[in-house]
Amino acid sequence: MGNVIAIARRELMSYYGSFLFYVVTAAFLVITGFFFAVTVAFSRSAQVAPLFQTMYTIMLLVAPILTMRLLAEEQRTGTIELLLTSPVRDAELVLGKFLAGLGLLVSMLVLTGFYPLLLALYGNPDRGGIIGGYLGALLFGGLAIAIGLFTSSLTQNQIVAAVLSFAILLLLWVIDGLGSLVGGVVGSIATYLAVFTHFSDMTRGIVDTKDVVYFLTVIVGALFFTTWSVETRRWR
Amino acid sequence: MIQVSNLSKTYGSKTAIQGVTFDVKPGEILGFLGPNGAGKTTTMRILCGYLPPSSGKATIAGHDVFTESLEVRRKIGYLPESVPLYPEMTVEDYLLFMAQIRGVPRGRRRQRVQQVMHLCHVDDVRRTLIGRLSRGYRQRVGLAQALVHDPPVLVLDEPTVGLDPKQITDTRQLIKSLGGSHTILLSTHILPEVSMTCNRVVIINEGRVVAEDTPENLTRRLRGSERIALEVRGPADRVKAVLCAIPNVLNVEMVASNGRPRFLVDCAVGQDVREDVAAAIVNNGWGLLELHSVGMSLEEVFLKLITREEGTG
Numbered sequence: 273m274g275n276v277i278a279i280a281r282r283e284l285m286s287y288y289g290s291f292l293f294y295v296v297t298a299a300f301l302v303i304t305g306f307f308f309a310v311t312v313a314f315s316r317s318a319q320v321a322p323l324f325q326t327m328y329t330i331m332l333l334v335a336p337i338l339t340m341r342l343l344a345e346e347q348r349t350g351t352i353e354l355l356l357t358s359p360v361r362d363a364e365l366v367l368g369k370f371l372a373g374l375g376l377l378v379s380m381l382v383l384t385g386f387y388p389l390l391l392a393l394y395g396n397p398d399r400g401g402i403i404g405g406y407l408g409a410l411l412f413g414g415l416a417i418a419i420g421l422f423t424s425s426l427t428q429n430q431i432v433a434a435v436l437s438f439a440i441l442l443l444l445w446v447i448d449g450l451g452s453l454v455g456g457v458v459g460s461i462a463t464y465l466a467v468f469t470h471f472s473d474m475t476r477g478i479v480d481t482k483d484v485v486y487f488l489t490v491i492v493g494a495l496f497f498t499t500w501s502v503e504t505r506r507w508r
Numbered sequence: 509m510i511q512v513s514n515l516s517k518t519y520g521s522k523t524a525i526q527g528v529t530f531d532v533k534p535g536e537i538l539g540f541l542g543p544n545g546a547g548k549t550t551t552m553r554i555l556c557g558y559l560p561p562s563s564g565k566a567t568i569a570g571h572d573v574f575t576e577s578l579e580v581r582r583k584i585g586y587l588p589e590s591v592p593l594y595p596e597m598t599v600e601d602y603l604l605f606m607a608q609i610r611g612v613p614r615g616r617r618r619q620r621v622q623q624v625m626h627l628c629h630v631d632d633v634r635r636t637l638i639g640r641l642s643r644g645y646r647q648r649v650g651l652a653q654a655l656v657h658d659p660p661v662l663v664l665d666e667p668t669v670g671l672d673p674k675q676i677t678d679t680r681q682l683i684k685s686l687g688g689s690h691t692i693l694l695s696t697h698i699l700p701e702v703s704m705t706c707n708r709v710v711i712i713n714e715g716r717v718v719a720e721d722t723p724e725n726l727t728r729r730l731r732g733s734e735r736i737a738l739e740v741r742g743p744a745d746r747v748k749a750v751l752c753a754i755p756n757v758l759n760v761e762m763v764a765s766n767g768r769p770r771f772l773v774d775c776a777v778g779q780d781v782r783e784d785v786a787a788a789i790v791n792n793g794w795g796l797l798e799l800h801s802v803g804m805s806l807e808e809v810f811l812k813l814i815t816r817e818e819g820t821g
Contacts (some may be wrong), residue, residue: 275609358606
């Protein structure tokens with residue numbers, strides 16, 4: 273566990289010291305803030321669901337940028353050679369990187385806490401919706417980061433990693449439409465796979481175990497494949 | 509301490525190393541010598557658990573590098589050829605991080621990092637970002653990183669590349685001082701480095717071990733002849749003819765230096781012809797200005813080995 277924390281900490285420090293992180297965070301806050309302001313101004317109600325839906329949509333774009341360098345950069349510069357020849361298990365390396373990505377996301381989410389706080393000051397927003405919304409952000413973010421980490425393990429090229437993870441996330445995003453179109457078994461599988469199905473309830477404060485299980489399954493699966501990819505990297 | 513037997517590695521259809529066998533005794537400094545692309549890095553990567561061997565076996569301190577990789581990695585300090593470092597970290601933070609993942613207990617980390625920074629002469633840049641360091645400093649930070657957990661075995665891939673002459677001397681001295689208490693495998697394509705730092709040499713070419721011995725023995729063994737250098741004041745052509753006539757002299761080569769002719773005389777192994785040469789020159793009334801025997805330098809040994817290998821293979 274010490275190794276996991278060491279790797280996560282090093283990665284976080286490196287991101288916090290980079291320009292990219294602040295640009296991405298600023299963009300994230302500006303866009304969510306804009307939609308928040310517009311929704312509140314026009315609806316004149318303390319709804320939080322639109323805020324979180326905007327947040328999720330933007331996370332779809334932001335997550336690949338945060339995760340693209342996690343492993344790709346180490347492979348490009350060769351620092352992975354030192355990590356893989358240190359007494360660190362491959363799974364510890366992957367978990368450390370995942371926690372670092374999650375840490376970045378959490379630090380961005382904490383900053384958005386300003387919006388619900390503002391609502392609570394002037395209105396009476398749905399507490400369940402806020403908690404559920406953040407839980408959804410965390411679960412969806414975790415999924416996006418796990419998938420991004422996997423694609424980052426496949427290549428030395430950060431851009432390739434980002435495009436790949438964005439493509440996979442987008443697929444999980446739009447596959448929902450396929451579900452209603454095709455119907456039958458294929459349709460219900462597609463609907464189940466779609467991320468949308470699983471976080472729409474959360475913004476209304478309804479947390480279903482089934483949905484939580486879905487996110488956790490994808491996260492664990494992606495981390496497992498990442499570990500496998502790092503292991504087989506030694507064979508390539 | 510390090511035992512390598514019949515190790516092979518192929519990348520697709522390309523063979524990187526084939527049937528590499530050698531061992532390193534505890535406390536020994538073994539030089540791993542070969543031209544670029546000979547398979548030095550591949551062998552070292554296998555030993556450190558970065559690459560799996562295609563066939564063959566290697567053990568470090570009794571642990572198999574493939575099946576007991578974690579145990580092996582605990583015992584090894586590795587400096588890769590490319591010296592991978594995190595440019596956005598300071599030297600001290602980087603070494604603390606490496607100490608942590610290499611398993612140095614929390615309470616001893618700062619002290620160990622201080623020690624290796626001092627040992628590798630990087631304490632003056634401890635708070636500098638690695639990305640701003642010169643090649644020489646980076647190389648030494650890389651070396652510090654390999655030493656930080658005080659491993660019994662050190663695997664150093666070209667540790668003096670990119671250093672200036674003073675730093676090279678310092679680094680060689682450091683490596684030499686680490687021998688005895690550490691088992692060291694050091695790769696290089698710089699020949700003097702081997703004779704200066706190593707107890708034993710393994711020469712590798714095109715993925716195969718072509719020779720293994722002490723630097724002195726290797727020189728002796730490969731010298732098919734003994735060689736004498738002399739400087740004579742006299743008519744060059746006649747001197748040469750006289751020298752050739754001496755019994756047991758195999759070959760006489762004339763080289764001009766500073767306008768004066770010098771002669772390199774090869775003679776059969778074990779036959780000391782120095783007295784005969786001196787007598788012949790004095791009897792002819794010429795001036796003998798200099799006479800000494802020369803051992804073949806490892807550089808020549810190396811070249812000879814490589815060309816011989818190419819000639820047969």
